[in-house]
Amino acid sequence: xxxxxxxxxxxxxxxxxxxxxxxxxxxxxxxxxxxxxxxxxxxxxxxxxxxxxxxxxxxxxxxxxxxxxxxxxxxxxxxxxxxxxxxxxxxxxxxxxxxxxxxxxxxxxxxxxxxxxxxxxxxxxxxxxxxxx
Numbered sequence: 001x002x003x004x005x006x007x008x009x010x011x012x013x014x015x016x017x018x019x020x021x022x023x024x025x026x027x028x029x030x031x032x033x034x035x036x037x038x039x040x041x042x043x044x045x046x047x048x049x050x051x052x053x054x055x056x057x058x059x060x061x062x063x064x065x066x067x068x069x070x071x072x073x074x075x076x077x078x079x080x081x082x083x084x085x086x087x088x089x090x091x092x093x094x095x096x097x098x099x100x101x102x103x104x105x106x107x108x109x110x111x112x113x114x115x116x117x118x119x120x121x122x123x124x125x126x127x128x129x130x131x132x133x
Contacts, residue, residue, distance in 0.1 A: 007027065010064040012062060013058060
């Protein structure tokens with residue numbers, strides 16, 4: 001049998017356990033998982049003539065390792081995606097902050113112009129008052 005992507009050979013089971021599964025016509029991880037989740041230990045072992053508790057525990061351990069590996073890979077991918085999302089969001093926030101800072105600086109410049117204009121107007125009004133006296 002050639003190893004394909006989901007072959008039970010990828011689990012690294014002992015030869016005895018692997019051969020027992022193949023004799024029971026279970027060749028893929030999906031088929032194994034379906035039976036493993038369908039039956040409890042005694043019924044699972046009874047489904048295969050030569051499988052006992054040791055083989056059942058071996059399969060259980062290997063499936064657990066498979067899940068841990070897959071979930072670890074998925075977690076790593078998810079963390080990288082989250083990191084990228086955060087970096088992108090951080091850049092968006094920086095851009096927005098820069099935009100707001102420019103707007104604030106423009107407002108401050110306008111306020112300064114208005115303050116200077118007010119001072120000049122007050123000076124002119126004061127000068128006109130003194131002239132009229």
